[in-house]
Amino acid sequence: MLSLVLAASLAAAPAPRAATSSGTVVHIPRLDALQGVTAFLDRAGQYAALLRPVVWFAELHPFLSLDPSQPDSLKSLGIDPTGPLTVSLRSNGRISCTRLTDPKLFQEKAAAVLISGSGKTEAKPTILNGVTRVLIPRESGGHAGYALKGQEACAFTTPSGGFVDDGQGAAMQKETSRLVGSPPKPDARLAQLPGAIYVLMPGRGMVVGMDGSATELRLEGTATQLPLPPFQTTGTSPYGTMKPEGMLFSRARVAPAGVSQAVASVRALIQQACPACPPAEVSSVSRAVAERLTGNVLVAVDSVKSRPSLRTPEGRFFAMRQAVAAEVMDAAAMKTALAPVAKFPGARALEDGYALDVKGGTLFVRLKGKQLVVGNDEAVVQALQTALPQGGAKLPHAVDFTVDPKRLASGLNQVSLMDVVSDQQLAGLFTVGLELGPLLARSERISGWLDSTSGGHRFSTLWTLPAAP
CATH class of the missing domain: 3.40.1000 (Protein Transport Mog1p; Chain A)
Structure with missing residues (x-):
């Protein structure tokens, strides 16, 4: 019976196509299921520019502009709006894996962007073990490219390596080829957490699920190293x-x-x-x-x-x-x-x-x-x-716990620029107050809970905005 329950859990678990050695992984099981989170961030972004959907949409892909709130715009790139997306942040660059509806269209759109930023006249693909691969140097430094097999594509960029090829482009090409070459493994931890977006921090043993509505943002997660x-x-x-x-x-x-x-x-x-x-x-x-x-x-x-x-x-x-x-x-x-x-x-x-x-x-x-x-x-x-x-x-x-966001905003506002100049330890508080202070001042409450588990802790946070804007 236990084996059947475990098998059912794994079958229902989201499967991030996550790169190895990632510091942070963001997994979206369905791009068309983000309406609740984006509704909250739309309102929150009126007072905290950092939270505006357009800001974090820009981080979803290394070189293409994605807008999950516009399914047709995804289709115009050959990307499936009902499919998953996984972003892996590594020390040597960023990888974004998506499911495609039209691989040929994706290649055309990707080639146009890659060529425009490289000074090259074409982005010529190669095929190895059934995987279509593109690797091209960028004028700004580093490399960009993708690996594609069937309807799965993983694109990447690497940071500037100067005028010398540091080998990171080839390393990322190898990793993306591996990612599209085999099915991703389900992560049972994600199946136990509600969420439209999941954030994983492997080095810290932390997984967080996020969902929301126009007035609430809900986070629930597990951690082994708190x-x-x-x-x-x-x-x-x-x-x-x-x-x-x-x-x-x-x-x-x-x-x-x-x-x-x-x-x-x-x-x-x-x-x-x-x-x-x-x-x-x-x-x-x-x-x-x-x-x-x-x-x-x-x-x-x-x-x-x-x-x-x-x-x-x-x-x-x-x-x-x-x-x-x-x-x-x-x-x-x-x-x-x-x-x-x-x-x-x-x-x-x-x-x-x-x-x-x-x-x-x-x-x-x-x-x-x-x-x-x-x-x-x-x-x-x-x-x-x-x-x-x-x-x-x-x-x-x-x-x-319960936090009064208005009092918190008032407290953060007491950290001045001169305080930061005199003591760098206050820089983080000053930045939080500058970025989130106006939003906190207009929030209703922040509350949550935490429990111990056999392997660490499970926690939840609810950020609530007033019913009326």
């Missing part, structure tokens, strides 16, 4: 009844084997914010705390407030006004585990914990019943303590 701890698959969260608020709200049920890893990440942040705190004692406290946690965690980021500057480590640490709550097994034992904090530099005893005055602000460590709350903003810590419910509830996933 830098995350394992999570519990079942159980009740003490934060299950809480309403998501703030810029980021996330609940998680960390498996016992992953609690130390999760606490270690918090310990590293505290050590960064308090370099004067003795590392051995900080590590000792974090180990004692980890031993007394159930694994139920809540992360709440209220907003971003750059004070006074993002150009310093302490400025970046305190810019995100946040707090973390974690359920403890025994409140009395946790209080004992936290006692050494009183001797840290800048520590002040509070009625329910400690305040740690450091450069740039104050860290708070508080214990309310069986809830440990750690944060870098007094108002956010207090608000989270007040909001903690008396009872919990079951959640459908091990991790869930």
Whole structure:
């Protein structure tokens, strides 16, 4: 029975005609099934030019202009609009494989483009083992060409190799010939994910399916190398009844084997914010705390407030006004585990914990019943303590999260050009704010979930736009 189920799964699985040694592979099972994704990107592209369909349509083929939203335009190139397309990005160039309705027409259109960019008068094909092959140098450097067999064609370009033939053109010709020479193998991972487009990152063990509508973009994927701890698959969260608020709200049920890893990440942040705190004692406290946690965690980021500057480590640490709550097994034992904090530099005893005055602000460590709350903003810590419910509830996933895109856009807008000039680490945030900030400001919400699997993690994200433009 198991073999029959596996066989049925493989039979239904999409089969990317993907090149070996690819850094990224994009697979579209049917070019005529992209209406939902393009509808979302059409709207999103009004505020983020990078997402406009015309921008990513240009990346679908190395030298032909494809527009999947216009089936007749594909037919005019000899390409089947109901067929698949696979783009493989390699260090030595790009390969795009398509199914053809008219191989002769495809060759004519391809030859016209290849000749125009080469300075040659013809793109003469050769035939080897039943595969029609074309390889031609480009005036801009590198090579372009294709391999064709039956109704399958794989086209390629290589980057500029200067005036010396670096052999990459021949290598790509050999690879495309191999791709069209045999049927592609089904990928069972894709059959388990919904999507009109799939993105595969072989080196990271990640596969993501994408689909959408005019108001929603849905991503669902699996990964084997995410830098995350394992999570519990079942159980009740003490934060299950809480309403998501703030810029980021996330609940998680960390498996016992992953609690130390999760606490270690918090310990590293505290050590960064308090370099004067003795590392051995900080590590000792974090180990004692980890031993007394159930694994139920809540992360709440209220907003971003750059004070006074993002150009310093302490400025970046305190810019995100946040707090973390974690359920403890025994409140009395946790209080004992936290006692050494009183001797840290800048520590002040509070009625329910400690305040740690450091450069740039104050860290708070508080214990309310069986809830440990750690944060870098007094108002956010207090608000989270007040909001903690008396009872919990079951959640459908091990991790869930909700992002307020408007608050996120506001936070990204606080990274200035001068910040980037002073600190290159902020360049990525500045670019994201510049490209996506206007779209985020007009988005409704971003939400998602994550679960552990036997081989890694499975995750999902939903980006929602308002019903009315």
